[in-house]
Amino acid sequence: MDEESYVRERFKAYYASHWTRSPHSVGSREFGFGSWTKTIESRHYAFVNEKEMNSYLQRNVPFFISYSEAYYKYPAARPIQKKDWNGGEVVFDIDANELGCECTEQHGKDWVCDICMTRAKDCAMRLIDDFLVKEFMVPKNEIEVNFSGNRGYHIHVTSGYERIKGYARKEIADYVNGNGIEYDNMFVEDKVRRKVVGSRPSDGGWKGRIAGLFVHHLKNRTLEGLGISKPTAQKFYNRIDAADRIEEGNWEAVHVTDKKKLFDKLFEAARREKGCFVDEGVTFDTSKLIRMPDSIHGKSGLLSQRIPINDLAKYDWTRKPVIFNANLVKVRVVKAQRFTLMGKTFGPYENATVDLPEYAAVYLLCKKVAILAENAGGLDEVEKALESAAGTSASN
Amino acid sequence: MRYPFTKTAKELMSARAVNIDFRVMERATKRVADGILRESIPTLETSDRELLEAELLSYPVARMIVSSFESPFRHRYANGEVSRVRSYLFPPGASDPDMAEAERLAKELGIDHRGNVMSLRSYLLNVPKELDCRLILQKVQEGNVILDDRKFLLVVSEAVRNLVETGLPIMPDSIPVELKKDIQTAIKDVEVQLKDLQEAQQQRAAIAARASGVMAPCMTKIIERARAGENLPHFARVAIANYLIKIGKPIDDVVEIFSHTPNFNDKTTRYQLEFIQKKGYSPPSCQNMDTYGLRLPECHCLGATRIKNPMQYGFKRSGRGRGAPKGGEAEGKTVKYRRSRSTGTYVGTSASDAYGDVGGGGMRRRRGAEGFGEEDG
Numbered sequence: 001m002d003e004e005s006y007v008r009e010r011f012k013a014y015y016a017s018h019w020t021r022s023p024h025s026v027g028s029r030e031f032g033f034g035s036w037t038k039t040i041e042s043r044h045y046a047f048v049n050e051k052e053m054n055s056y057l058q059r060n061v062p063f064f065i066s067y068s069e070a071y072y073k074y075p076a077a078r079p080i081q082k083k084d085w086n087g088g089e090v091v092f093d094i095d096a097n098e099l100g101c102e103c104t105e106q107h108g109k110d111w112v113c114d115i116c117m118t119r120a121k122d123c124a125m126r127l128i129d130d131f132l133v134k135e136f137m138v139p140k141n142e143i144e145v146n147f148s149g150n151r152g153y154h155i156h157v158t159s160g161y162e163r164i165k166g167y168a169r170k171e172i173a174d175y176v177n178g179n180g181i182e183y184d185n186m187f188v189e190d191k192v193r194r195k196v197v198g199s200r201p202s203d204g205g206w207k208g209r210i211a212g213l214f215v216h217h218l219k220n221r222t223l224e225g226l227g228i229s230k231p232t233a234q235k236f237y238n239r240i241d242a243a244d245r246i247e248e249g250n251w252e253a254v255h256v257t258d259k260k261k262l263f264d265k266l267f268e269a270a271r272r273e274k275g276c277f278v279d280e281g282v283t284f285d286t287s288k289l290i291r292m293p294d295s296i297h298g299k300s301g302l303l304s305q306r307i308p309i310n311d312l313a314k315y316d317w318t319r320k321p322v323i324f325n326a327n328l329v330k331v332r333v334v335k336a337q338r339f340t341l342m343g344k345t346f347g348p349y350e351n352a353t354v355d356l357p358e359y360a361a362v363y364l365l366c367k368k369v370a371i372l373a374e375n376a377g378g379l380d381e382v383e384k385a386l387e388s389a390a391g392t393s394a395s396n
Numbered sequence: 397m398r399y400p401f402t403k404t405a406k407e408l409m410s411a412r413a414v415n416i417d418f419r420v421m422e423r424a425t426k427r428v429a430d431g432i433l434r435e436s437i438p439t440l441e442t443s444d445r446e447l448l449e450a451e452l453l454s455y456p457v458a459r460m461i462v463s464s465f466e467s468p469f470r471h472r473y474a475n476g477e478v479s480r481v482r483s484y485l486f487p488p489g490a491s492d493p494d495m496a497e498a499e500r501l502a503k504e505l506g507i508d509h510r511g512n513v514m515s516l517r518s519y520l521l522n523v524p525k526e527l528d529c530r531l532i533l534q535k536v537q538e539g540n541v542i543l544d545d546r547k548f549l550l551v552v553s554e555a556v557r558n559l560v561e562t563g564l565p566i567m568p569d570s571i572p573v574e575l576k577k578d579i580q581t582a583i584k585d586v587e588v589q590l591k592d593l594q595e596a597q598q599q600r601a602a603i604a605a606r607a608s609g610v611m612a613p614c615m616t617k618i619i620e621r622a623r624a625g626e627n628l629p630h631f632a633r634v635a636i637a638n639y640l641i642k643i644g645k646p647i648d649d650v651v652e653i654f655s656h657t658p659n660f661n662d663k664t665t666r667y668q669l670e671f672i673q674k675k676g677y678s679p680p681s682c683q684n685m686d687t688y689g690l691r692l693p694e695c696h697c698l699g700a701t702r703i704k705n706p707m708q709y710g711f712k713r714s715g716r717g718r719g720a721p722k723g724g725e726a727e728g729k730t731v732k733y734r735r736s737r738s739t740g741t742y743v744g745t746s747a748s749d750a751y752g753d754v755g756g757g758g759m760r761r762r763r764g765a766e767g768f769g770e771e772d773g
Contacts, residue, residue: 135537135538135539136516160517161517161520164520165521171523171532172520175536180532181532181533185528185533203535204537205534205536205537207533207535
């Protein structure tokens with residue numbers, strides 16, 4: 001049995017024994033399905049109800065199931081313009097491999113570890129608490145959080161903003177990421193009085209957020225942590241009332257020669273510390289398909305899963321979405337980084353034949369870094385598998 | 397009736413028997429022509445009840461007429477309607493905009509606000525595309541955005557534009573049979589006017605570009621790259637081909653430029669160029685050139701010069717445009733500029749500048765390409 005058939009059998013058994021909850025307004029959604037090698041092989045599917053959707057999943061066992069964040073009058077119509085867009089959820093996608101974590105450089109973008117996944121969760125929580133709930137006043141019961149099934153989290157705002165168009169969605173994505181703040185937007189140089197007037201921490205939005213961040217670091221004498229040079233930071237520390245002046249909007253209490261350079265560093269630090277790192281393309285493209293919760297992700301064999309919003313902080317992605325059993329399966333691992341599932345750490349492996357619990361074996365098979373031991377012939381086959389795995393990852 | 401697109405106006409029209417006579421048809425045709433050609437629809441100041449009624453009825457008829465035009469023209473028409481509304485918000489001779497009128501209109505349009513505090517939802521539904529209206533630059537607090545008068549007016553204008561564009565194009569089946577013939581006549585009438593204007597504009601631009609010998613720097617750069625034998629990306633090829641043909645370069649000259657590219661094929665190139673010539677394609681806007689990384693700083697476009705298309709470069713630089721350097725290439729732009737100045741000043745600048753170029757239509761900054769992909773999380 002080849003790897004694809006083996007994994008499909010496992011997926012089939014799962015879908016046959018579990019009822020998959022459809023997204024709400026299922027009849028207005030477009031669906032797309034992926035194969036072993038492609039995350040979206042076909043799209044423009046529609047289902048009348050949950051039953052029909054389950055029947056399709058059980059019959060066809062797709063490796064990836066995605067649905068539209070948009071509601072359409074005719075979800076199966078094509079081209080997309082004929083679907084008649086009828087609003088849609090505002091969706092945010094936070095991927096662990098796009099957060100600029102140091103660990104990503106070590107394990108590469110195809111892998112995730114607890115460090116980057118925790119960072120992704122922090123971003124998701126920041127997005128919900130600091131932006132959606134606090135600033136946008138979205139009620140928590142109108143926010144859905146999903147584990148993507150592979151390397152991140154999806155946050156859906158289900159109502160209130162359905163009719164917002166692509167351009168405004170881009171504005172939202174830029175807002176939560178902190179993109180687009182520049183020196184000239186935030187400060188006014190009063191050349192007559194030789195004063196730089198800028199935002200105060202009490203101001204709303206990003207301007208207030210940036211001013212607040214600066215004052216916070218100033219009071220804690222940690223300005224260097226923002227990338228500000230030691231001599232410049234020292235100038236601020238030496239001026240006792242510097243924080244008070246900035247709280248009044250006066251940024252000229254301490255004279256800095258190259259203000260733009262200083263503030264560029266401040267903005268960068270603010271984006272890093274306060275931004276949410278959402279994938280803008282997912283938020284602004286109203287025709288986007290996104291992984292369906294309660295479906296299995298074909299790149300990990302983990303369940304894309306709904307998370308009650310109040311449980312997000314303690315959500316353990318290495319346990320909760322694991323759906324396969326612990327029966328041992330012998331696999332030949334071409335090359336795999338260390339990973340943890342169900343509290344057990346596996347690897348790293350390189351050209352090793354190992355007995356792994358089924359959930360870990362499926363994880364590696366889906367990542368295309370292992371083959372079933374029964375299929376592992378000579379070294380040539382293993383190398384071919386390695387090349388094939390690399391090719392597949394590049395195309396996805 | 398100032399605002400025929402509002403719910404109140406619709407109710408008023410549906411409550412009485414209406415008669416679409418030649419006056420309504422004439423006014424509707426002019427409305428569309430003014431909108432498409434000049435992005436400026438003048439207001440009607442009269443107390444004649446019948447004329448006022450014709451003015452009101454001309455709006456739904458104008459929508460039927462404009463529905464047969466492509467999306468960019470419908471957008472220009474919507475800009476025209478916005479410009480008409482502007483005339484009411486900036487009364488002639490007044491130094492400040494009529495904020496009370498703007499608030500009344502905002503209420504009619506369902507914009508959720510209290511004074512200059514607007515709900516974030518309303519703001520996002522009608523977010524203006526001006527750079528300083530970007531959400532990230534606003535004070536967002538407790539589900540609201542705090543705006544100054546200028547931004548408030550821009551949001552109201554955007555809401556008008558959205559409302560006008562909603563439901564367009566009207567499908568031919570939805571047009572009453574008894575009006576179809578007159579609508580067709582009106583469409584032809586506007587098409588003729590549009591064709592005349594386009595030809596005149598092209599001639600002016602081509603003459604100016606040739607006479608001044610000044611080509612847009614971004615285009616000169618592409619030519620240099622082609623001559624250097626670089627394998628130009630598709631977008632750059634399309635841009636330069638459209639541009640050179642539009643300014644009247646003979647096909648042989650354009651072929652000569654492409655002949656330096658590594659994968660040159662004489663037959664294919666000629667076929668493509670002839671096709672472009674036949675279709676009369678315009679070069680991409682400066683905004684799109686920017687998106688594809690082809691815009692150059694020395695073009696000085698998109699900013700205060702208001703150059704939106706490389707075609708306008710030679711024309712404006714040569715100072716031939718009426719209203720240059722600030723006015724637009726098209727007659728309509730010039731008209732709009734003059735009209736705006738006559739409406740008085742606002743915060744030390746022209747009303748037009750203070751209010752923003754809401755009639756301009758074009759995007760001020762990059763709008764990401766919308767693809768039909770999916771996330772890969």
